[in-house]
Amino acid sequence: MGTIALAGTLDTKGPEYAYVKQILEQLGNHVLTINTGVYQPYFQPDIGADQVLATIGSTVSAVQQADRGQATTLLADGFAKLLPELYRQKRFDGVLCFGGSGGTSVLTPGMRELPIGVPKLMVSTVASGDTSVYVGTSDIIMMPSIVDVSGLNKLSKVIFDNAAAAISGLVNTKFDQEVDTKPLIGASMFGVTTPAVDHARELLQDKGYETLVFHATGTGGRTLEHLVKNDYFVGVLDLTTTEMADELVGGVLSAGPQRLEAAVAAGLPEVVCPGALDMVNFGPFETVPKQFSNRKLFKHNPTVTLMRTTVSENQELGRRMAAKLNQAIAPVTVMIPTKGFSKIDALGQPFYGPDEDLAFTNSLKQTLTNKLIEVRELPNNIDDPAFSSACVTELLRLIAVRTKA
The missing domain is CATH 3.40.50.12030 (Uncharacterised protein family UPF0261, NC domain)
Structure with a gap:
């Protein structure tokens, strides 16, 4: 089975990410967790925010002291540099993220840096509006969260279950296709x-x-x-x-x-x-x-x-x-x-x-x-x-x- 990068703020949305991680593993996937939150995470991630920020020469303490706009920019820049590098290292096969407007702004720039064809799914509170600023020229799939992604409830669990099943299917379903070598x-x-x-x-x-x-x-x-x-x-x-x-x-x-x-x-x-x-x-x-x-x-x-x-x-x-x-x-x-x-x-x-x-x-x-x-x-x-x-x-x-x- 494939490896899915599960990325986001594990400090404020840790229970939700822990839930999705469990579902992905139940579906037979390996999970690479990446934290873009700068406070104590809900569970220990595979890659911490310090590693995310080190790619741009910044630190967790610097982000903690910055205003929200600057902090968001630093995290987005770090994630955008780290995520494609992890993919080049073959650390994951697809990526799943979720968040509100802030989380979506932090995570989608990195997703856009991945090659076309790499499965990328963003569950977001802003997915039902104009998503062009988030998708850009990439093939990010935007999935409406319906309710706020903060907290686990009867409805959010359904959305998270569907998102986990969707990214798992995208990563693990392979088709025999002829290699087209035409220029x-x-x-x-x-x-x-x-x-x-x-x-x-x-x-x-x-x-x-x-x-x-x-x-x-x-x-x-x-x-x-x-x-x-x-x-x-x-x-x-x-x-x-x-x-x-x-x-x-x-x-x-x-x-x-x-x-x-x-x-x-x-x-x-x-x-x-x-x-x-x-x-x-x-x-x-x-x-x-x-x-x-x-x-x-x-x-x-x-x-x-x-x-x-x-x-x-x-x-x-x-x-x-x-x-x-x-x-x-x-x-x-x-x-x-x-x-x-x-x-x-x-x-x-x-x-x-x-x-x-x-x-x-x-x-x-x-x-x-x-x-x-x-x-x-x-x-x-x-x-x-x-x-x-x-x-x-x-x-x-x-x-x-x-x-x-």
């Missing part, structure tokens, strides 16, 4: 660029590559960047960079200011396109900020409203993309479809805007200074098969150049 390509997609990415994926598959596609919803872009940093890909087809428009204008699908930086920093073969930069994303029509009431808006569906980017916004997007690409340490190609950046930025469609698109292109070329960056303009809409074919051909060329180097 991976990371690609970005949106509804209005789906035909392009689907076609590119088929072409790459024919050439022996597997494509992992990330929906450009903010989380998707951050996940793509995260996996690039962790060496998952041999190349990136960043066909849909629309999250940069949301970051600039204040839309709801920003991937943050680091978008488009990971592959550049890693020197990965990369093709970049201005996919869906013709739009900024908001929620239902009535939620669009009032300052945009006179802008060109399009109801994509009942929960998504799109806003056409302007000439000045596209000029700034061109400058921002160029500034990021200027940091490249290996060749990158920017492919620009001159007949529209999305399905609805085509002749006769609601966001067709050649002036806005040209503003992006001119600004990009004027700001680029890195001779490793090549810009190609093709007389297609982004969803034309000819354009996606050209993007794939160029990406494969860049991969071949790197392979020979």
Whole structure:
């Protein structure tokens, strides 16, 4: 049977952790207990808070004397450094944690540092709300605790029993799977660029590559960047960079200011396109900020409203993309479809805007200074098969150049 890391504050929630430890052992698991509490623990853990904090050069006494915010940060930083190191040492196969908002904030940063696929379950009082701040770009499973996780009662025992059974099942259930050795390509997609990415994926598959596609919803872009940093890909087809428009204008699908930086920093073969930069994303029509009431808006569906980017916004997007690409340490190609950046930025469609698109292109070329960056303009809409074919051909060329180097 597998080993499960059981981590949390064994001083204030010791009885609960002792109960869960017993259940896990009854299910046949080995348990590695890690204490992130800084007072006398309920039972002796395998790894104490002093070891957690030593990873960042801090001590239990320092945390005891700090205010709550600083103490939480120190414990989270220490746990985030220790947990992946323990996994690299093969000390556990999966991790189970539980807590309130404070405990969740301390424990999930470490869980996020574990590789994708390692079972990680967080039982939390905040699991029924917006969990993006806790899950980030990882595959943490958030399980609502229903009641406060402080104390054992008829209902909390049911939740803890289910959590123990769930992590035990995740750790100990193995499937016979063929090992897929195909090299991976990371690609970005949106509804209005789906035909392009689907076609590119088929072409790459024919050439022996597997494509992992990330929906450009903010989380998707951050996940793509995260996996690039962790060496998952041999190349990136960043066909849909629309999250940069949301970051600039204040839309709801920003991937943050680091978008488009990971592959550049890693020197990965990369093709970049201005996919869906013709739009900024908001929620239902009535939620669009009032300052945009006179802008060109399009109801994509009942929960998504799109806003056409302007000439000045596209000029700034061109400058921002160029500034990021200027940091490249290996060749990158920017492919620009001159007949529209999305399905609805085509002749006769609601966001067709050649002036806005040209503003992006001119600004990009004027700001680029890195001779490793090549810009190609093709007389297609982004969803034309000819354009996606050209993007794939160029990406494969860049991969071949790197392979020979």
